Amino acid sequence: MISTLASITCRKTPITTMKTPASKGSQRWLQVAVNQTPELLDVALRRAGAIDRNDAVQWLSPLAADGYCEYRDAAALRQLGISSLPDRSLKEFWPPRGPVWDALGVSGKGVKILVEAKAHIAEAASPPSKASSSSLEHIRRSLAEARAWYAPKATAEWSGNLYQYANRLAFHYLLSRVNRIPSRLVFIDFVNASDVGGPDSEAAWKGATELMHALLGLPSDLERFGVFHTYVDVRKLVS
Numbered sequence: 239m240i241s242t243l244a245s246i247t248c249r250k251t252p253i254t255t256m257k258t259p260a261s262k263g264s265q266r267w268l269q270v271a272v273n274q275t276p277e278l279l280d281v282a283l284r285r286a287g288a289i290d291r292n293d294a295v296q297w298l299s300p301l302a303a304d305g306y307c308e309y310r311d312a313a314a315l316r317q318l319g320i321s322s323l324p325d326r327s328l329k330e331f332w333p334p335r336g337p338v339w340d341a342l343g344v345s346g347k348g349v350k351i352l353v354e355a356k357a358h359i360a361e362a363a364s365p366p367s368k369a370s371s372s373s374l375e376h377i378r379r380s381l382a383e384a385r386a387w388y389a390p391k392a393t394a395e396w397s398g399n400l401y402q403y404a405n406r407l408a409f410h411y412l413l414s415r416v417n418r419i420p421s422r423l424v425f426i427d428f429v430n431a432s433d434v435g436g437p438d439s440e441a442a443w444k445g446a447t448e449l450m451h452a453l454l455g456l457p458s459d460l461e462r463f464g465v466f467h468t469y470v471d472v473r474k475l476v477s
Contacts, residue, residue: 286424
């Protein structure tokens with residue numbers, strides 16, 4: 239049975255998500271990976287350094303048994319086992335309707351895992367925030383605060399283009415830096431997703447990430463902040 243929480247927070251109705259899994263793109267491939275081949279995700283995360291070599295992830299979404307629900311805001315925190323943030327609340331940091339997480343998990347060592355997945359490069363080039371003027375001012379303050387942690391000299395406006403990438407970084411900042419909760423932000427870039435014309439090499443993804451970081455004023459590598467890019471070849475998910 240789908241939980242009441244899932245019914246409230248899922249992008250689609252519980253019945254639709256349970257009976258109709260995604261048919262293509264990053265949503266499809268992540269659903270397959272989490273529910274059918276989670277060991278491949280563990281390998282990819284270990285390779286990237288997002289989890290230790292002897293660690294593994296228990297995935298909490300998107301689960302087939304939960305209608306492939308994806309979570310946002312306080313529901314995402316509860317899914318991760320976080321009842322409240324000790325030093326600064328989510329409400330103080332961000333207005334309602336924040337990022338919807340493609341996947342959530344907890345490692346065997348208690349590290350919270352937040353995932354954003356992509357299957358083609360154009361998908362990463364998100365438009366500016368469409369928040370109302372009052373919410374946008376709140377968002378801009380928090381983005382600027384997060385930007386100062388990742389890149390103190392950066393001046394790029396993070397609520398513009400590449401906003402989706404920036405707001406994921408901001409939420410990780412809230413958990414990891416502000417509230418000192420062990421967490422990892424993981425961008426899973428799928429390779430050889432021919433169903434959506436995705437890139438056929440890790441190098442293509444790395445080039446796109448390097449450009450995004452340059453546009454946002456970020457250093458090329460964010461691993462010291464707990465932010466990782468990892469690569470999963472979809473051919474291994476269907477072999």
